[in-house]
Amino acid sequence: MIDEQIYWNPVLETLPQEKIQVLQLHKFKRIFQWAYDHSKFHRSLYEKAGIRPDDIRSLKDIRQVPKVEKAMMRDIQQKEPFPYGDALCVPLEEVTEFRQTSGTTGQPVYQPDTWQDWEWWAESWSFILWAQGYRPIDRVFIPFGYNVFVAFCAGHYAAEKMGCEVVPGGVLDTKARILKIQELGVTAMMATPTYILGMADTAKNRMGIDPSTLTVDKITCAGEPGGSIPTTKKRMEEAWGAKVYDHAGATEIGAWSYECHVQPGGMHVNDALFLVEIEDEESGEIIYEPGRQGKMIITALDRQALPCIRFDSKDIIEWAPEPCPCGRTFRLLKGGVIGRTDDITKVKGVLLAPSAIEEVVRGIEGLSDEYEVVIDKDVDVDRITLKIELLPGRESERPSIEGRLIDELRLETNLRYNLEFHDYGALPRYDVKARRFKDLRPTH
Numbered sequence: 001m002i003d004e005q006i007y008w009n010p011v012l013e014t015l016p017q018e019k020i021q022v023l024q025l026h027k028f029k030r031i032f033q034w035a036y037d038h039s040k041f042h043r044s045l046y047e048k049a050g051i052r053p054d055d056i057r058s059l060k061d062i063r064q065v066p067k068v069e070k071a072m073m074r075d076i077q078q079k080e081p082f083p084y085g086d087a088l089c090v091p092l093e094e095v096t097e098f099r100q101t102s103g104t105t106g107q108p109v110y111q112p113d114t115w116q117d118w119e120w121w122a123e124s125w126s127f128i129l130w131a132q133g134y135r136p137i138d139r140v141f142i143p144f145g146y147n148v149f150v151a152f153c154a155g156h157y158a159a160e161k162m163g164c165e166v167v168p169g170g171v172l173d174t175k176a177r178i179l180k181i182q183e184l185g186v187t188a189m190m191a192t193p194t195y196i197l198g199m200a201d202t203a204k205n206r207m208g209i210d211p212s213t214l215t216v217d218k219i220t221c222a223g224e225p226g227g228s229i230p231t232t233k234k235r236m237e238e239a240w241g242a243k244v245y246d247h248a249g250a251t252e253i254g255a256w257s258y259e260c261h262v263q264p265g266g267m268h269v270n271d272a273l274f275l276v277e278i279e280d281e282e283s284g285e286i287i288y289e290p291g292r293q294g295k296m297i298i299t300a301l302d303r304q305a306l307p308c309i310r311f312d313s314k315d316i317i318e319w320a321p322e323p324c325p326c327g328r329t330f331r332l333l334k335g336g337v338i339g340r341t342d343d344i345t346k347v348k349g350v351l352l353a354p355s356a357i358e359e360v361v362r363g364i365e366g367l368s369d370e371y372e373v374v375i376d377k378d379v380d381v382d383r384i385t386l387k388i389e390l391l392p393g394r395e396s397e398r399p400s401i402e403g404r405l406i407d408e409l410r411l412e413t414n415l416r417y418n419l420e421f422h423d424y425g426a427l428p429r430y431d432v433k434a435r436r437f438k439d440l441r442p443t444h
């Protein structure tokens with residue numbers, strides 16, 4: 001018999017894929033009809049493409065439904081009525097939540113949610129937290145000020161819904177947060193990888209507290225790829241003496257993916273609440289088999305106020321070859337979210353993903369957690385400079401570290417780097433998301 005306690009929803013999380021697909025088709029038709037009937041923007045998009053709700057009879061048919069991109073949402077929101085344009089599917093008085101995207105480029109997109117949507121957010125986060133071992137006995141600390149962003153705010157409500165005790169640590173500074181974790185015997189935490197490492201550094205080097213001796217035994221990551229980069233994850237797990245789990249979500253989509261307690265080297269898609277398609281970027285065909293990367297097209301199957309239907313998320317993902325040993329039938333993505341199409345840049349004609357550099361740097365022991373990558377031009381040739389810090393007391397290892405960096409970076413990325421060693425503490429520190437990758441070439 002399956003141990004039902006492993007799963008937040010033992011029925012949905014173990015439903016055979018054929019039945020999941022029946023559910024997905026049913027839900028897709030429902031959300032498509034909803035958007036068609038209630039959003040002027042969606043209706044006109046679909047009319048232009050010549051597709052009506054009755055045309056959707058199989059999961060294959062949904063490929064005729066036009067994709068939506070973030071830039072389109074930005075355009076809609078420039079128009080009346082303020083602030084959501086003509087895509088809002090409910091009367092304004094039914095909107096209970098305002099959020100905005102936290103992207104680094106361009107105008108933020110505003111995101112309305114109804115109370116039902118907000119409960120859906122909490123439900124989707126409950127799948128994540130339960131799979132990562134959160135239980136009602138846990139005391140959960142959230143060292144993050146929610147501001148206008150949804151990150152961790154929905155995790156907060158999910159933890160409450162599950163019966164955990166939630167400690168909001170938003171306005172405290174880093175030292176006060178560490179003392180609070182120590183005082184209360186906190187058992188779980190949610191933060192960005194940058195901040196998880198930054199907190200550990202402050203505890204160890206400025207307060208004389210070894211974070212691995214504290215009581216935190218599980219940490220949920222969001223906001224950056226580090227939770228799925230093995231070397232970064234290892235650093236976080238060793239620093240805190242805790243299991244570190246990744247999850248993926250976005251303001252305009254929802255919390256759609258999570259790593260389970262087995263840590264299979266990838267993340268499950270929440271197939272009951274989302275429909276994920278992987279599209280080959282060149283041919284546009286849908287990829288069903290493992291081992292081929294493509295970009296994610298995603299539908300939030302239950303979201304009401306501003307539907308997310310076939311949203312082109314720019315995330316690069318790939319199906320895992322085997323199902324997960326945890327018993328969940330929700331599909332598995334190999335390596336989580338591998339990158340984003342707009343993060344990948346061409347240097348000297350070679351495609352470079354920033355996460356490949358992170359994986360190398362974080363795998364070398366004598367280096368600190370911080371690094372910075374600057375791409376510019378030396379006359380008219382691309383040049384990449386990698387700035388790193390040696391940990392105190394490791395200066396004598398510099399030649400061997402330098403050799404390893406050159407070799408491993410060449411192997412992983414096929415590129416040569418100028419290495420710039422800095423004193424420990426000289427590179428900038430970040431509280432939430434780091435800006436480590438700077439492309440200063442004039443065409444960018």
Ligand SMILES: [Zn+2]
Nearest residue numbers: 260324326328
């Ligand atoms: Zn699993």
